[in-house]
Amino acid sequence: MEQTAPFPVIEHQRAVFPEGVTLDCGAVLRPLSVAYRTYGTLNAARSNAVLVCHALTGDQYVAERQPLTGRGGWWEALVGPGKPVDTDRFFVICANVLGGCMGSTGPGEEMTDENGVPQGRPWGTDFPSVTICDMVRAQKKLVEKLGVDRLLAVIGGSMSGMQVLEWAATYPEAVFAAAPIAAATHHSAQNIAFHEVGRAAIHSDPDWKGGRYWEDGRIPAQGLSVARMVAHITYLSEAALTRKFGRRLQGASAVTFLEDVFQVESYLRHQGSTFVRRFDANSYLTITRAMDYFDLANEHGSVTAAFANTPTRFFVASFSSDWLFPTSESRALVRALNAAAAPVSFIEIPTDKGHDAFLLDEPEFHRAMGGFLAGAARALGV
Ligand SMILES: CC(=O)SCCNC(=O)CCNC(=O)[C@H](O)C(C)(C)COP(=O)(O)OP(=O)(O)OC[C@H]1O[C@@H](n2cnc3c(N)ncnc32)[C@H](O)[C@@H]1OP(=O)(O)O
Numbered sequence: 145m146e147q148t149a150p151f152p153v154i155e156h157q158r159a160v161f162p163e164g165v166t167l168d169c170g171a172v173l174r175p176l177s178v179a180y181r182t183y184g185t186l187n188a189a190r191s192n193a194v195l196v197c198h199a200l201t202g203d204q205y206v207a208e209r210q211p212l213t214g215r216g217g218w219w220e221a222l223v224g225p226g227k228p229v230d231t232d233r234f235f236v237i238c239a240n241v242l243g244g245c246m247g248s249t250g251p252g253e254e255m256t257d258e259n260g261v262p263q264g265r266p267w268g269t270d271f272p273s274v275t276i277c278d279m280v281r282a283q284k285k286l287v288e289k290l291g292v293d294r295l296l297a298v299i300g301g302s303m304s305g306m307q308v309l310e311w312a313a314t315y316p317e318a319v320f321a322a323a324p325i326a327a328a329t330h331h332s333a334q335n336i337a338f339h340e341v342g343r344a345a346i347h348s349d350p351d352w353k354g355g356r357y358w359e360d361g362r363i364p365a366q367g368l369s370v371a372r373m374v375a376h377i378t379y380l381s382e383a384a385l386t387r388k389f390g391r392r393l394q395g396a397s398a399v400t401f402l403e404d405v406f407q408v409e410s411y412l413r414h415q416g417s418t419f420v421r422r423f424d425a426n427s428y429l430t431i432t433r434a435m436d437y438f439d440l441a442n443e444h445g446s447v448t449a450a451f452a453n454t455p456t457r458f459f460v461a462s463f464s465s466d467w468l469f470p471t472s473e474s475r476a477l478v479r480a481l482n483a484a485a486a487p488v489s490f491i492e493i494p495t496d497k498g499h500d501a502f503l504l505d506e507p508e509f510h511r512a513m514g515g516f517l518a519g520a521a522r523a524l525g526v
């Protein structure tokens with residue numbers, strides 16, 4: 145693991161809210177910064193805005209080069225001119241989540257006291273506990289600042305699907321259409337368990353130093369890398385791993401047990417080592433906890449109650465080989481929406497690519513998402 149120093153500081157486009165935001169835990173983050181990107185143009189009626197939320201380790205660079213990795217945007221297959229989320233037609237907004245590490249207020253940013261006075265060091269583990277609802281509160285401030293009262297749609301997969309659901313439950317009048325993809329109304333015990341293995345790997349890295357790793361500039365690269373390796377297994381499927389690697393060997397001559405013997409081992413190490421160059425360990429701890437806390441039924445009494453009398457129309461999609469957010473959880477969501485008399489359509493995409501299929505080239509999914517957004521736009525006269 146060659147990476148030891150924190151990743152370079154990058155200037156991001158940000159909206160700053162001096163009044164801050166009050167979190168579910170009662171803490172006030174003041175000021176609040178929300179890093180964001182927009183694509184396309186807001187129309188005169190301000191009716192064509194689509195908010196794209198990002199997943200656990202995503203960012204605001206949904207449809208353009210990511211400045212840290214130099215790679216294309218994480219949803220360029222779906223978002224762009226002439227694409228299903230057509231930026232020639234829609235005004236697309238994407239913001240880095242609260243607690244993230246791409247410019248929004250998070251554990252790597254400078255700590256402030258309750259009056260907003262800088263404390264001369266990063267938040268680290270003093271960063272308060274945030275929830276998916278807190279992330280959505282921060283996004284709501286940004287959306288309002290951009291002049292949008294009602295979003296044509298809020299869309300996203302995985303943790304971003306949780307944000308989509310939270311948007312529709314908390315601000316129903318502000319969401320005309322909602323598309324939670326590869327998501328669920330709560331994080332399952334199995335998913336919490338996988339997250340905890342990752343967190344334990346970070347905590348046990350001597351370079352984590354109780355979260356104060358900024359003091360000597362050495363990041364807990366080994367722990368964060370192992371956390372990503374474990375998590376990455378859950379983002380694929382057994383069939384995809386078998387198709388990609390099977391039991392093929394990495395090299396002809398592994399002579400010690402320290403070398404990568406199988407291709408799949410080398411692949412996972414690659415996923416781990418590239419991850420630590422683009423993500424902060426304390427953000428990972430913060431955001432995985434936010435996912436684990438998410439439980440819409442617990443917040444609202446039941447999922448059906450969360451969407452009672454909702455004016456929002458829904459599009460729910462799952463992927464057949466996703467064992468992290470399985471189709472059964474999307475079906476349970478659809479049943480609750482039906483019971484709430486909400487307009488909802490549902491599709492299960494047949495694929496062997498697992499959970500991260502939502503990020504990949506899945507033409508049937510892209511056609512369905514494009515059709516849902518086009519229908520919402522037609523209904524609003526956009
Ligand atoms: C929703 C959001 O907000 S986005 C979230 C942030 N983004 C992500 O999580 C995306 C990261 N995840 C991935 O890249 C996932 O692997 C996937 C599943 C989405 C991509 O799937 P695919 O396009 O099929 O790529 P695949 O899983 O085969 O990985 C390819 C990489 O593995 C490397 N690789 C393949 N075989 C091996 C091997 N035997 N040894 C080492 N590395 C290997 C490739 O060189 C390639 O590396 P690169 O990405 O650095 O160029």
Ligand SMILES: N[C@@H](CCO)C(=O)O
Nearest residue numbers: 199200201202302379
């Ligand atoms: N692989 C994506 C989705 C995980 O849920 C991410 O890292 O954000």
